[in-house]
Amino acid sequence: MSSSCDGKHDPLVEENRMDSGIDSIRSVFKSEEPRDESCDFSGSRGGDGGSIGGSGDKFMSADERLDSAYGSSSITVESLGQIVEECRISPVAEEQVYEEPQEEENPLTAITEDGDTILHLAIIHEDEQFAQQLIDIFPKEVLDIQNNLYQSPLHLAVYLDLEAVVRSLVERGASLHLQDRDGNTPLHVACQHGQTDCVSHMTRDVSHSKLALVLHTHNWRGLACLHLAALYGQHEVMKLLRKKGAELNIQDGTSGKTPLHLAVELHDVVLVRMLLSWGANTDTFMFNGCTPLHLAVGRQDADIANLLCQSGADKMLRNMEDETPLDLADGNDDILALFPFDDIQISGRSVVGVNY
Structure with missing residues (x-):
């Protein structure tokens, strides 16, 4: 509320104003000439008897006016400027703005x-x-909400290895197929980190068709669950997945490697033995034509090369560079010993015993 100090008395303003006290000032100075300075009052009005304008005077009763200090005979012409400058009427008091409650x-x-x-x-x-309480009351649609990283609650429960929460989410029908920003399903995460209890809960009561879909899902690196378990040496997870019918010869999406290729590359003799005992194919080609035996010989790993040969790996298969595993032996005597001369073939026929 603003006012010009013109000395005029307005009874309506007198009746409605709770904190002006301006008319008291005017009554004291009614003999004075009108002043040019504007009265820019923006002081806050308090209903609890607080002080105004820093004068230190408490609010009096309504009959004595709320700011009787303005009517005090101690006010002089010299102090008027200071009083006016210290007093402010807030814009909110001037016009109340109604806001709907949120x-x-x-x-x-x-x-x-x-x-x-x-x-x-x-x-x-x-x-x-x-x-657990939230899982019990939320519908499935809420259980499957993904955050900005595309993580569902099941992803997070697996990351934190909260086995009981994983079990409850799966029992309530939380999706196993949702992929996070890296393309990983919750089962991918559990396989990578070797969380066997979580893997068990997510594969226990799932239909074969639904589980097969998850097991064949590749993340954005082209890796399926079995590839991740092989890469991170999670042998117990490999056993669980195998019991659930995981495809042992599944190829990754970038190079065509099977879990056996990966185990050979990692020199993981234990995993190689496991995969061979389960019937993994020793002669599956990568996209560049290399078999696991090519990789073993190329990495000068005689022990694994021997295991593959004993399991029936074909020694004469050629990759895209027209190389057989023997071509990659690079003079390694231990590996050359795996290729006796009577195994050398021409056009698929053994050289030994051929009459010229």
Whole structure:
């Protein structure tokens, strides 16, 4: 509210104004000439008897006016400027702005700026009891909400190895097929990190067709669950996946490697033995035509090359460079010993015993 100091008395203003006191000032100075300075009052009005304008005077009763200090005979012409300057009437007091009350957001349906639901947050903070309660009341659609990293609650529960939460989510029908920003399903994550309990829960009561779809899913690096388990040496996970019918000769999407190729590259003799005992194909070609035996010989790994030969690996298969495994031996006597001369063939026929 603004006013010009013109000395005029307005009874309506007198009646409605709770904190002006301006008319008291005018009554004291009614003999004075009108002043040019504007009275830019923006002081805040308090209903609790607080002080105004820093004068230190408390609010009096309504009959004595709320700011009787303005009517005090101690006010002089010299102090007027200071009083006017110290007193301000706030713009809010001048015109009340009505704002509709905002409805409180339901935390159960709220989503953070990172895309997390309250279930995501409960799992992130590893509050398993609260997470279990939310899983019980939320419909499947909420259980499968993915955050900004495309992680579902099941992804996070697996990452944090919250085995009980994983079990509850799977039992309530949470999707096993959703892929995060790296293309990993929750089962990919569990296979990579060797979380056998989580793998067991996610594969236990799932139909063969649904599980096969997950096991054949490649992440953005072209790797299936079995590839990740092989790459990270998760032998127990490999055993679980094999029991669930995982395809032992599945090829990755970038180079065509099977789990056996990967085990050979990693010099993982234990895994090579496991895969061979399960019937993994020793002669599967990569996209460049290399078999596991090519890789073993090329890496000068005589032990694994011997295992492959004993399992019936074809020694004469050629890769895209027209090389046989023998061509890659590079003078290694241990490996050359795996290729006796009577195994040398021409056009598929053994050289030994041929009459010229």
